[in-house]
Each structure stands twice: as C-alpha cells, then as structure tokens.
Amino acid sequence: MRDEAQRLCLHRVESPRAVRDTIHVGDRLPLTVGAGGHVILAFSGLTGAKYDEIRRSMYAASFGERDPETAAVACPVFGLDQTFIGALSVSGPRYRIEALGVHAILPVLFRHARNLTRTLGGNADATAFAAWAKVPKSARSGGPPAMAVKPTRPAPAARAGR
Secondary structure, three states, X not given: OEEOOEXXXXXXXXXXXXXXXXXXXXXXXXXXXXXXXXXXXXXXXXXXXXXXXXXXXXXXXEEOOOOOOEEEEEEEEEOHHHOEEEEEXXXXXXXXXXXXOHHHHHHHHHHHHHHHHHHOOOOOOOHHHHHXXXXXXXXXXXXXXXXXXXXXXXXXXXXXXX
16 A cells, blocks of 8 residues: 555565565555556556556566565555555565466456455446456466566675675
8 A cells, every 4th residue: 555655565464485575564665666566656647658558457567676586466456436545466586476477376366356345345346447357468478467577687786785
C-alpha cells in the first residue's frame, strides 16, 4: 500500500524455504523500483507506456530491480467503488521466479487479488478486471513479460556490501 512517497508492507506470508526474499510487516520500500511499486504508481495515475501496459495487463514483474538477487510479480487490489487499495505481490529469489515463470504465478496471484478485492468491497467481476480471468499471452512464454524490468547487474564493488 502507498504511504506517501514509499510503499508499506501490511501483511506477509513467509516461505518455509531457507532461501527467500526477506520483507517484514511494516517495512517501507521505494515506489520507483520493484513490481509492487510499479503497480502502485500505475494505478495511482502515472502516465507512460510502462504504466499503461501495467494497467492493461493488471500486473507488473521485476527481475533484479530492487535487489539483483530477487524478483517479484504484483497485481492491484481494489476496494469499494473500485478504488485502488494497493498491490499484492509474490517475491523470491530471482533464479526461482525465473525458473518457475510469470505464467505459473499469475493465476494464483490473480485469484487472491480477486478474493481480496471482493473482501474489501470491490467488484472483482467488473469488466475492467477481465485480465484476471486469464493469463496474458505475454506471460505464457515463461520469460519476463514486456513490462518486466531487467536491469543490468551492478558492478562487483556495488554488490560487495550485501
């Protein structure tokens, strides 16, 4: 959820696996990087081709953007009167998300976004959310979709402090 110029983690389900993306409830992250941040900015009205595509497909994916070793896929959640509430995301080690593919994550992510939208008073069956009913063709290939951000790896010196 947006908290002024940042995004705030309101809920977290931890993976039982030892290697995982570690975000805690209450953590604040930048809006300008990561799938969740891109969804929040897109549904907060930012303009541009990237944000138009996120609004059309109802999701964003990022690979190594916030952290070179993590990836995430996120989609919007709505409330009463289809008011944008925040983003629901799945994140984890980049190698694991890339191996699984966005196409395998989206059906589960969309199902939970629909359920949360209903719980928060939104109409998850509205035509504006038709993308939730099917996996977009751009995600079926297994690779990152068109709106995914795949930055170059930082120089070794930049990674040394991690």
